[in-house]
Amino acid sequence: MSWGKTLGSSIGKKIMMSLSGILLILFLAGHVSGNMTLLMGKAEAFNVYAHFMSTNPIVQVIANVFKLFFVAHIVYAIALIRQNKKARGNKAYDQTNKDGTTVSKYMGVLGTVIAVFLVVHLAQYWAVMHELRGTIGTVTYDGVVMKDLYSVVAASYANPIIVGAYVACMFVLAFHLWHGFASAFQTLGWASKRWTPIISFVGKAYSIIVPVLFGLIPVVMYLRG
Template sequence: MSWQKSLSSTIGRKIMMSLSGILLILFLAGHVSGNMTLLMGKADAFNMYAHFMSTNPLVQVVANVFKLFFLAHIVYAIILTAQNKKARGGEAYKVTNKDGSQVSKYMGVLGSVIAVFLVVHLAQYWAVMHELRGEISTTTIDGVVMKDLYSVVAVSYANPMIVAAYVISMFVLAFHLWHGFASAFQTLGLNNKRYTPIIAFLGKAYSIIVPVLFGAIPVVMFLNS
């Protein structure tokens, strides 16, 4: 079928990678918004947020869609990296932007670090929340019994090694976003003299603000523990 051929082409793969990247950018924005309750030390608010995110049917459907796009982002990244390396006789894949800087030189390595971080992150919190790793205590808020995920996070961020690893991972995420945000829009052809500078500015601002907010959470919780 024509759509299958399009997705298997180099251009199709780049488009899918860009689309999945943009969706993941939206996911991160939503995720950090909910996690701001941690930064403010609001245990009940965070537990209510976690309870809603884990029990609402519509949220679960959206979450599963994001999971598929995340896997697609990884798969297409691996395929494109291997394809470009092969086309260059084994040389590392390099892409240069208009100012001549090598914006993709380390994207594969950074993406791999982020993927490892996500696996560990899920093992620490998602698996615990779904009781795949032991039992979790509960709390009652407004008559509703829910899992006390805030305590799980608080105990975890009392460990300086975990805090340090998290902060380093957010630095890696920032670098990855710094070079990937604008690139995703360029691949989709959403660039012109009027909008490209705006997209570039928003991308750089997002790449700083979101990872800083994520990284501030474990630091603040550790200092308050």
């Protein structure tokens, strides 16, 4: 069987969903680690971090790879949703597990909410960073001129509506990860009596800790004023 037919098959789509999902899980871990510099309350720490991430060529290559996998994750998710609806008639999407839980049934809905959030998130920060929406101020640290992205984030998180919406979306992300983490490993055949409990524990811990850390940032910045 050719690679095209393999990837186009039901199992091929699920494998691509799982692989892209695992890579995106790694991306989230790295992203939240960098964003934690916002909690230091020092503009320099975040601006230096953001400048490095946006100018380092190696980081840019890695970022572009993650973007491709993010697009692939959405494309294959849509394909699987349509496939499942045709096969079982407009029933809620159940990615790989047959556990019947609410989270597994509505992974498509949760994923859609996250996708909408990301579009808005990119419009707020990525578009501004690349000056696709207005101009942005600059700051200088140790003779290096860089964009003042900290001020952009701080101004955004001064709005309680944005903070509330962000936190709400982190709850959605937590539910999505709660099912998706273990499901990805199961689809790839990495589950076993020995590893399944460990994967389940790590997945549940991850699905709580990472969204909480993401949600904590805007709350703390808002309260700090």
